Amino acid sequence: MQAALLLSLIFLAACASSPYRYETSVADEIRARAESQVLGDYHVRAVVPSADETKRLFGAPLYDRGIQPVWFEIYNAAPSRARVSLSSVDPKYFPPMEVAYIFRKQFSKQGWKDMETHLHASGLPRQVMPGQTVSGYVFTNLNQGTKAFNLDIFDTTGGNDLAQFMFFLQVPGFVPDHAEVEFKTIYAANEIQDVDQEGLRTLLHSYPCCTRNRADDSNGRPVDVFLVANGADLLRALLRAGWSETSYARDESYLSGAQYLFGRTPDAIFRKGRNRTRDRLELSLWLAPARVSGQLLWAGQVRHAVGRHFEIGDYFWGVNLDPDASDGRNYLLQDLWYSQSLLRWGWSESGIQVSPDDPVRDFNGNPWFTRDALRSVIWVSGRPTALSEARLVDWFRPATLFEQER
């Protein structure tokens, strides 16, 4: 025991006296896969190094502390100086000196100084002179999966419009669940129904109210969200709204507790924290056997975990789901609206009404009810759509409850 303590002390002392080292060759490797975008006079390249690449680039495990660097190269072809907004990439980005401070204890005093110098020199400059190219890193908060971010560039003389770039970059080392699904082979061509907007309204009445358990003998929770979008647009919309991809091992325990629809587990699951760490939304999506005016249709369910509870029967800490199943549906609609991804939406009367006074239980024993028998149908916009542009589809609209569209 004492020997172990002594050893760890020696180890710590050794750590604290380490010089700072980093590799320069990694920079070329990652730049080779940078994505290029051009808007007006501004040319931007961007890439996100993986956890391992980051460690080699900066000599410290940045990912372990929730820090993810993003590399940019910016060429300004305008005749006036440009100003790059670091906050546009991540409003809570870390300045280089702060990153160095976080890792200072791993190095000797000189090592810390060296790290400060290296990180400071690696930071993305904010000013780009006419005809000049700058490059560097912005130290952002870590996201799992595809990295979605913006970059805003201003012309300080006011001659050009604000240029707003949007990137969705793959990060090596993470395979999201949806990337492992062969979407093209889920349905045979003759299984897919082609419908228009009115056809969809009818079709939804034939879709199950709720998910099922694995044995297909008990109901789960309501399927009350439908999304009309191509896969790429939907992914971008969800990433833009701050949802994260997930990667579940499809093992026995996952399969036995999962929600089933169309006879299978979700094709994709996205997560989003809402307030605190224990408060989380989970969106399950299934590709539906239908196309709406040529676009894919996705059936979805939003579960809102609001806390944990102790189940006496199994001595088990489980998640406590918000029994108000409609809250998740309403939240997702607003969420996509505020992230400018809502083109139009409608209410289908094909859902299930379960009174709050008499809730039912899903196959995991969690109670739920609905506020109404409505399901939301959301046409997802690939491009940012202004809040005021979103339109309500002329379906269900009792005059006293819903707004009338002209």
Added chain:
Amino acid sequence: MNRWARSALTLFLLGALTVVAPACSAPVQVKEWLREGDFRERTQVQQANGVRISAAVPSSQETLDIFGKNLYKKGIQPVWISIENNRNEAITFLPVGLDPHYYSPLEVANLDIRESEKSTVLVNTFFMDQSINLMVEPGGSLSGFVFTGLDEGTKAFNVDIRGPGSFDTFVFFIPVPGLRVDHYDVDWEALWPPEGKTELSAEDLVETLESAACCVTDKTGKNTGDPLNLVLIGEPLDLYTAFIRAGWDETETVSSASAWKTAKSFFSGGEYRYSPVSSLYAFGRRQDVAFQWIRENIHERNHLRLWMSNYTYEGLPVWIGQISRDIGVRFTRKTITTHKIDPNVDETREYLLENLAYAQALNGFAYVGGVGAVSADKPRGNLTGDPWFTDGYRLVLWLSSDPVPLSDIRFIPWRMPHGGGGSVLAPGDSPR
């Protein structure tokens, strides 16, 4: 765990539940908060385009009285909203606009109660709970609570109303009693009476700012500290609304006696002795105003201190300020603990510009000299011994109470610093 121990544990837990259960299942009593004299006497009203919005925020104690739960302690703050729709068409209220992370009513009801259906009495009192509660029919009205994240001092929020072809945003700033900062009582006129103020031309303003003291001092005025790297132009209300909208706090968020003292003495220049915000001096007095912006970790915050000068520009008061970013806490001999600041103070200065721009609180900006360049390899030290370096410029910010779109922000080319970021340390030819 062996079988016997398991059974014992189960029995114990069942027993415990039996004792606790009656308390849990007792319906939460909603008190008679509709009577006069409640928090809604502090209601603020705004109306536009046929929509009338009333809003009020109950204090910690009032919240406890209404809901029977200490929601403030859980970091939850209810906001009471009443919406009157005098249009001929229905409108939609979007609570995500009020707080993107708003709590669902049942989530709040569920906080201390295992079986949430037992809290329906509580839940049913809220307008959020039943079916199509986001809609207000023509000529109709609805009212109720939205459960938001807790903000100390002043609650700043938007109420977004969407109608067919329209989108209206109502911006509210509601002081919350108990936590309220006494800023309305501060007599700015007395600090610099009108006859003591001097209106400056642009040329004179630049000259005055560039010849002003470089840095803050301690009380004696003998030792200098952080650079005075900010100049703000605007009425006190412009500053106040701009910083609140950009997410800055006027008081400490830590709930301790020292935080309360800070709140009390905030604008009145009272004692800061026990406060985590230390006093710095300029123009022979401690700061008139201080704001802080807190990030994930309580040790990581941005501090901003402001002094109102006796100058005006285009009729608006000119303020001088200092901003620094804490990146950690360390021990010192002088103050026991202090915040370690980012030595690249320009980084923090430029961050503020972006922060206010995205909060739509910025009319324009410019740069003037006056601090003097300090290189990274020969940094200066602040009053607690932290090093800092700078390109030597002061950032001038024109603040606005009304939202200003990004595209309307003016740049006034008084001085053109070669770099906004950390040019001094970085070698190489890239302009910074």
